[in-house]
Amino acid sequence: MGKTQLIKPRIREILSRELPGELIQMLPKHWVQIGDVLILPLRPELEPHKHQIAEVYAQVLGVKTVLRKGRIGGEFRETNYELLYGNDAITVHVENGIKYKLDVARIMFSPANVKERVRMAKVAKPGELVVDMFAGIGHLSLPMAVHGKARVIAIEKSPYTFRFLVENIELNRVQDRMTAYNIDNRDFPGEDIADRVLMGYVGKTHEFIPKALSIAKEGAVIHYHNTVPERLMPREPFETFRRIAREHGYEVEKLNELVIKRYAPGVWHVVVDVRVFKK
Ligand SMILES: C[S@@+](CC[C@H](N)C(=O)[O-])C[C@H]1O[C@@H](n2cnc3c(N)ncnc32)[C@H](O)[C@@H]1O
Structure with missing residues (x-):
């Protein structure tokens, strides 16, 4: 299921060693996981550290790719996410017994x-x-x-x-x-x-x-x-x-x-x- 979760203490623990304290408070507490791709909302203040943050989320949550949340638009309802970690957003998401294969970076x-x-x-x-x-x-x-x-x-x-x-x-x-x-x-x-x-x-x-x-x-x-x-x-x-x-x-x-x-x-x-x- 595409799910929203609460931040894992392990993420906070690892990043506390690497980022200034005030930024730790701004780490995303919620995210969406589709198959083994994570969609992470990131505040602008975290921009300089986005790749480092994405890597830690990926490792702790066990996903292969992390995208930054963007807007969906246009006739084809395409997403425009920024790739923060990994290089492949094609995944199979299972929901209600249905297998949905998709490219999370491009398809809503x-x-x-x-x-x-x-x-x-x-x-x-x-x-x-x-x-x-x-x-x-x-x-x-x-x-x-x-x-x-x-x-x-x-x-x-x-x-x-x-x-x-x-x-x-x-x-x-x-x-x-x-x-x-x-x-x-x-x-x-x-x-x-x-x-x-x-x-x-x-x-x-x-x-x-x-x-x-x-x-x-x-x-x-x-x-x-x-x-x-x-x-x-x-x-x-x-x-x-x-x-x-x-x-x-x-x-x-x-x-x-x-x-x-x-x-x-x-x-x-x-x-x-x-x-x-x-x-
Ligand atoms: C919002 S998505 C589909 C989502 C799905 N129906 C749902 O509600 O979750 C809409 C899809 O319609 C397609 N689409 C847009 N205009 C279309 C048209 N005139 N004929 C066929 N498909 C179209 C888009 O490419 C897109 O994949």
């Missing part, structure tokens, strides 16, 4: 989304067809194929991320029911086929609602993610979804709504489960 894997990955494993039903429009490395749809025994079409536009998606399908032995496409989901030709559509993307997800509706079968469920300013909640993001759906001749029913995590100050990442019907 949010520990805060774990509840949603576990929930998707439970909502999927054997034999139903799920179309994952923003598959990434299979974050949400691998659990649906592995635990839910659903059939999955996973669409991922980034060629680099797609390589891991394909590997993960094999690693988790779901080749018989999960197929991956390295295309922009707007170019996916399937219409009226999915029992369930995953829209695991934030920021501009509303732009993809018409495509999701055309992929969905009558009565299908769409899991619609987006980021929402707190002042617009709880109206949004459902209201925008319903408005766009109605403009395209669909009626919608809200089944469920969950806050996944705080995305930025005053902004939340929310998922709404919506059933869609043609008018």
